[in-house]
Amino acid sequence: MGRNRHRDERKDRLPPFVPLLIDTLNQPAWRAMSHGAKVLYIALKKRYNVKLHNNGRLFLSQRCAKKELRSHWNQIARWYRELQHFGFVVMQSPGFLGVEGKGQSPRWRLTELGYMNDPPTREYQKWDGTRFKDKPQRRGPRQKEQNPVSEITHTPCVKSLTKCRERKHSRSAGQP
Numbered sequence: 721m722g723r724n725r726h727r728d729e730r731k732d733r734l735p736p737f738v739p740l741l742i743d744t745l746n747q748p749a750w751r752a753m754s755h756g757a758k759v760l761y762i763a764l765k766k767r768y769n770v771k772l773h774n775n776g777r778l779f780l781s782q783r784c785a786k787k788e789l790r791s792h793w794n795q796i797a798r799w800y801r802e803l804q805h806f807g808f809v810v811m812q813s814p815g816f817l818g819v820e821g822k823g824q825s826p827r828w829r830l831t832e833l834g835y836m837n838d839p840p841t842r843e844y845q846k847w848d849g850t851r852f853k854d855k856p857q858r859r860g861p862r863q864k865e866q867n868p869v870s871e872i873t874h875t876p877c878v879k880s881l882t883k884c885r886e887r888k889h890s891r892s893a894g895q896p
Contacts (some may be wrong), residue, residue: 726871734779737766737767738762738766740765747845747847748847748849749806749808750805750806750808752806752847753808753852755803755809756791756795756796757806760780760796760799760803761790761808761809763831764766764778764780764809764828765830767779768830775830775833776812776827777827778829778830779826780825781825782796782825792839798854801852801854802854805852806847806852807831807842807846808830808831809829809830810829810843811828813824813829848858867884
């Protein structure tokens with residue numbers, strides 16, 4: 721008798737779903753975002769668990785997002801920057817190489833949801849209307865290597881290339 725009651729309770733339950741608040745969908749920042757950033761936001765929100773209160777510890781690696789969203793990792797990185805620009809997500813901790821040598825994904829906090837005992841910040845409501853301009857970030861500072869001792873003109877490859885160009889130039893000028 722107890723088993724039948726348990727099955728009846730399961731029939732009344734909803735299947736798993738991702739709730740999207742209508743208030744969030746009506747925001748100008750949401751309407752200004754690209755479709756890819758919206759889908760990435762939904763994929764991140766899918767990982768939120770009400771019972772665990774894991775906001776601030778949400779993660780979705782670019783590799784997993786690439787498989788799930790079926791898009792290139794460059795686009796996924798762009799969509800993460802776009803979500804940050806519009807105020808839908810905040811990076812809690814950046815990605816890093818773990819002690820075991822395995823990479824760890826960045827941890828994200830959704831501003832639509834509360835974090836710890838704090839209420840939701842909803843930074844997307846404070847969006848100032850500036851358009852998103854994608855500026856890919858370099859991983860590290862790149863500086864031109866300066867080596868005054870070796871010059872490019874002294875290498876044998878460049879000398880032969882220069883001679884080849886001179887021959888080509890002389891042929892086009894009509895000289896044999």
